[in-house]
Amino acid sequence: MAERAATQTSDTYDLAIIGGGINGCGIARDAAGRGLKVFLCDRGDLGGATSSASTKLLHGGLRYLEHYEFRLVREALKEREVLWGIAPHIVRPLRFVLPHVKEMRPRWMLRLGLLIYDHLGGRKALPGTSSVDFARSPIGQGLKPGLRVGFEYSDCWVEDNRLVILNARDARRLGAEIRSRTACVAARTGPGGWTLTVEGANGARRDIRAPIVVNAAGPWAGDVVRTLAGRRTGGRTRMVQGSHIVVPKLYDHDRCFIFQNGDGRIVFTIPYEGDFTLIGTTDRDYSGDLDRVRASEDEIHYLCRAASAYFSRPIAPADVVWTYSGVRPLYDDGASAAQAATRDYVLELDQSDGAPMLSIFGGKITTYRRLAESALDKIEPLLDPSHRAKVASMRGWTGRASLPGGDFPKQDFPALVRALAEAYPFLPPGEATRFVRYYGTEAPAILGHARKTADLGQSFGAGLTEAEIDHMRRNEWALTSEDILWRRSKLGLRLRETQAQEIDRYLTGLSQVA
Missing domain, CATH: 3.30.9.10 (D-Amino Acid Oxidase, subunit A, domain 2)
Structure with a gap:
């Protein structure tokens, strides 16, 4: 306990978010882009639960029309082309x-x-x-x-998990602090709002202070309200x-x-x-x-x-x-x-003890961006007056700004694939398409000055090399073979268990050096 206490630090933010799925990361990106100082934590991998287990569709939900959910369907149908445009x-x-x-x-x-x-x-x-x-x-x-x-x-x-990661990356670029594998283990209220105690995988603890908390813990959202915050939820x-x-x-x-x-x-x-x-x-x-x-x-x-x-x-x-x-x-x-059951989202704001907590219930991956805007609308009146005008004026910016790697016209995807294949002729058939599908305009930065496969470092099979793993580790919070093979990619379908174990050994070696 004394060792843990020595590692504690204290930080103050405008907004703290519990949960690193698509809703949490989408809110973090929107809020950071509007000038707020944001902290986000997730006890597991980013997008490691519900957000990686979707049917991978951006859709209006044809069957929801039977249940007269016209508002939800309309919003989702509009978002398909918005998200296609930014990613x-x-x-x-x-x-x-x-x-x-x-x-x-x-x-x-x-x-x-x-x-x-x-x-x-x-x-x-x-x-x-x-x-x-x-x-x-x-x-x-x-x-x-x-x-x-x-x-x-x-x-x-x-690509559902990649959508989570790209939102998290852009939030970080805009100044947000994103902490995966960091659990919120305690929450208490006081003057100025909330103090959250978060614990990393190594046991180190920090106190995070923020006037407002967003509870985007997905299936665990009810537990955050009841157990962590000691409050009651308004709905079921x-x-x-x-x-x-x-x-x-x-x-x-x-x-x-x-x-x-x-x-x-x-x-x-x-x-x-x-x-x-x-x-x-x-x-x-x-x-x-x-x-x-x-x-x-x-x-x-x-x-x-x-x-x-x-x-x-x-x-x-x-x-x-x-x-x-x-x-x-x-x-x-x-x-x-x-x-x-409705797929629409419900935002529940509890301002007990002068410490607002906004809890997210429901929703679907297609409407995550609009959900984030609605969350900021709820939060805006509660902010320090110095932030309110900017937060209100920047509504909708996330629908115009490309996500990382998505800064090209959507009709140019085939041209990007051809250009990458010509620049790196040693890539196996189909690999140029996969690289552009995952990384867009950032693909050349991963491949660098390579002129043959060996220049990309150790090969782990199915086109996966040391260079790509290092990119996922440095820039995408990937720490295990499961993160890499089943969430950031689906290359696990093409690799044997022994190859996955070799990736884990490689990652373990890197962490020991670090």
Whole structure:
């Protein structure tokens, strides 16, 4: 205890954020860009929980129209193209195919829903809806013969953990202090607001002082309010688990499918990492340990059955090469089914004891930026008068400023890939695309003056080298092979366990030298 006390320091900030998922990092970026001194901590890896367990989609949520969530859908539809514009390396458009099934939603309902979807959000660059005749189109290859027609519409894909990391990086560039693997272990109020005690992985503690705290702890947000702050929440949180499976690719074209199921849920199949297909999600209530969220055997079987109902070749649990699962803390609106619970966000402001805490409940990755703006709107009247005018005047700046590596027109992605391949001709086929997809205009800085693969240092397989790992470690808070292979990238799909262990040994060696 005496050793820990000797390592303690004290710092004062305008805003302290607990939770380093997409909402916390999005708020940190927005606040830092408006001139606030920001501190953010997360007890684990940034985006290491719910924010890395999404279906990787920036979408309005076609099925939410059935629940009359028009405001949420409209906001999300508008955000697709905003995020594509500020991060065209990690965001890309996708075409989704919705087969018509006679026994389920009628054809007129699908047409009406897609008509609303096309026009509700002011779509500009994304193509609109069209019809598909499966008998005449290659899109129908592999589908069961009974499926005759469908509808094709647009949404976007996002590298979800990279979106978190890029927001965190930009927040840090703007002056925010971002601390991963740093737990908030105590919180107390007093004159001037909050004092948070945070503890790093090495046991060192610090006291962080801030007049306002944002609770963006995701599934743990209720615990922060009740246990850490000793307060009561105004609403209830509904924990909804979403699990996904990855199988060898089911078809050769680039379309995604959205399949209706008899229980009212929908399942996507999405081309994934070149050689695979992603299938998800499950949407079911969860009451287990939040630190041990895994796809259950029941969920794996459910997803296999749901996809097999549409494909001629059945998908079996033995085909699954990887699973992942997360829990979303949705605001409990009393919906009877997990899939019907609102995905809208609720911002709960508690000003007890003169120490404001803003807690974030619900939300989806597509609307994280607008959620951050709404959070700053709530915070602005509580700020020191010297900050209020600037914070109010800069609303919306995050929708105009590129995220790191995204400072190029979205239509120039193929040109960036060609330029990188020409500058580094030794890159294996597909690696130039992967580098631009992950790093955008920053890719040449990672590859540097290399003229052959050996110049990039030790090779760990699947194109991953010492140079790229060092970039992730120095600039992206990556400390373990899991951070690198399953969150910052998905190269874990292509590497053996022994290769992952070699990466951990390499990282351990670097930490010992440091």
